[in-house]
Amino acid sequence: MRLTAAILVLLSGLSVVAQAQNEEAVRLEDHVRFLSSDSLWGRQAGSAGELEAARYVYDCLYDAGVSMLSGREGQVFSIVKKDDTLTSRNIVGVVEGYDDVLKNQYIVLGANMDHIGTNLLTVDGATVMQIYHGADDNASGTAVMLEVARRVAASAFLFKRSVIFVGFGAKEQGMAGSWYFVNRTFPYADSISVMLDVRMVGGSGPMSRFTYYNGTSSPEINSLVDGLSQTGAFYIPERGVGVLPSGDYLPFYEKNIPVVLFTTGQSRSVRTTSDTADLLDYESMDYVCDFLYNFIREAANRELMIDRPRIYPEESSGTVMTDGGDRVYSPYEVDTPPRFFRGDVGSFLTEWVYTYLKYPDVPLSQGVSGTITVEFIVEKDGSVTNVRAVRGNDQYLEDEAVRVIAASPKWKPGVFGGEKVRVKYSIPVEFRLKKR
Numbered sequence: 001m002r003l004t005a006a007i008l009v010l011l012s013g014l015s016v017v018a019q020a021q022n023e024e025a026v027r028l029e030d031h032v033r034f035l036s037s038d039s040l041w042g043r044q045a046g047s048a049g050e051l052e053a054a055r056y057v058y059d060c061l062y063d064a065g066v067s068m069l070s071g072r073e074g075q076v077f078s079i080v081k082k083d084d085t086l087t088s089r090n091i092v093g094v095v096e097g098y099d100d101v102l103k104n105q106y107i108v109l110g111a112n113m114d115h116i117g118t119n120l121l122t123v124d125g126a127t128v129m130q131i132y133h134g135a136d137d138n139a140s141g142t143a144v145m146l147e148v149a150r151r152v153a154a155s156a157f158l159f160k161r162s163v164i165f166v167g168f169g170a171k172e173q174g175m176a177g178s179w180y181f182v183n184r185t186f187p188y189a190d191s192i193s194v195m196l197d198v199r200m201v202g203g204s205g206p207m208s209r210f211t212y213y214n215g216t217s218s219p220e221i222n223s224l225v226d227g228l229s230q231t232g233a234f235y236i237p238e239r240g241v242g243v244l245p246s247g248d249y250l251p252f253y254e255k256n257i258p259v260v261l262f263t264t265g266q267s268r269s270v271r272t273t274s275d276t277a278d279l280l281d282y283e284s285m286d287y288v289c290d291f292l293y294n295f296i297r298e299a300a301n302r303e304l305m306i307d308r309p310r311i312y313p314e315e316s317s318g319t320v321m322t323d324g325g326d327r328v329y330s331p332y333e334v335d336t337p338p339r340f341f342r343g344d345v346g347s348f349l350t351e352w353v354y355t356y357l358k359y360p361d362v363p364l365s366q367g368v369s370g371t372i373t374v375e376f377i378v379e380k381d382g383s384v385t386n387v388r389a390v391r392g393n394d395q396y397l398e399d400e401a402v403r404v405i406a407a408s409p410k411w412k413p414g415v416f417g418g419e420k421v422r423v424k425y426s427i428p429v430e431f432r433l434k435k436r
Helices: 002-035 038-043 048-063 135-154 176-185 219-230 250-254 282-301 345-356 361-366 395-406
Strands: 075-080 085-095 106-112 118-123 126-131 162-168 192-198 211-213 259-263 321-323 326-329 370-378 384-391 414-416 419-431
Touching: 002 038, 002 048, 002 135, 002 282, 038 048, 038 126, 048 085, 048 135, 048 162, 075 176, 085 135, 085 176, 106 135, 106 176, 106 282, 135 162, 135 192, 135 282, 162 176, 162 282, 176 250, 192 282, 219 282, 250 419, 345 395, 345 419, 361 395, 370 395, 384 395, 395 419
Parallel strands: 106 162, 106 192, 192 259, 326 419
Antiparallel strands: 075 085, 085 162, 118 126, 211 259, 321 326, 370 384, 370 419, 414 419
16 A cells, blocks of 8 residues: 555656646747747848847746846847848846855856748749748747746746846847847956857757757866766757857857857758747757756856866957958948858858868877867958967867868958958867767
8 A cells, every 4th residue: 555655646746747847848839939920020130020029038037037137128239231220139137146246247048039031932923921930940049048047037046146048139140139248238248157059949859969069168068068967967968069050159259258059950941931830849948948957057056157268378359450450340240241152151161161171180090179269351352361270279170270261262251331341250160079
């Protein structure tokens, strides 16, 4: 009888846990379905749909008990285009830490709210509107951010450091929202311990593995992930290799803030009209929330902030330089960033750098891997100059990364105020050894 009673109690407990997980999965699905609905018209940056998404994010954070640092209309910024001015916004809230000293240091969890909007087609003489719903890209990341915020706010007494939650606008406009946040509206960037970017986390299965990337090799971040796996966490991301996906972490990375991108990868439906809410795995997204909550808790309660990546002494500070009186812009400041053929800097990495990159023999034989940060300037004529490695752990790897980037074909130059301008990039080039 006692054994039977114990089994019944255990089953009852499991039922309660399953019910709670199911309710959280339902919340995640509700978020995604709203954000990817037809009524938001693909949430293009500067559109009414993006504004409605921003208001929704504000309301969810506010209702969860997060202290809001922006109004419901968000922290508004403008992007000046050749023929128009685009207005977007960030939604920002904070859960203050309980430690009198460490609450002035921050963990940032962010996700972009915008997507690519709509497209007009002519079919049999009739105009047809296509909506790019962006369920996985990136309503999934926004939904996860909202759910993690709800959990952190409900247990704020467990976090020594403060946790900031940001819905970024205009990611599709050169990460303009995240650049605006870290360079214009948040005055305590030096006190950010780590920035976590959540993008496209609605996948599951062997082809959509939960993965994390950090711009430079960080033993502390890797240790945090490994530590959670050793404590029995159910859903642990594997370390990403190869091409580092673009995301709102980049402006933080350029300010030498430790960053981590979490994703389940880009499915075939992403950036098509098929990226709808029905295709996402909400139970897996709930597990992503569990992991992020615990990761943030560990990062918030460690004794010291996560170390900044090692910077070479000659690295310049900031993203705007002068050279002989000719200003060099950041890609986030210009009206039109440089284009590599028809793509952005992510296409440059995929189509050029990782296509022609060769693993040098010496580090290959010694088992040396790592991430090399390379700076370069896209000139007014589209040529690539001033190529140099500014962060890295091996001279051979640095030389190879510089060699490939210096051999780049010409880009389409950046434009500001109707004039071609020089634009500086800083990109991470990963060298990873394949596991045998």
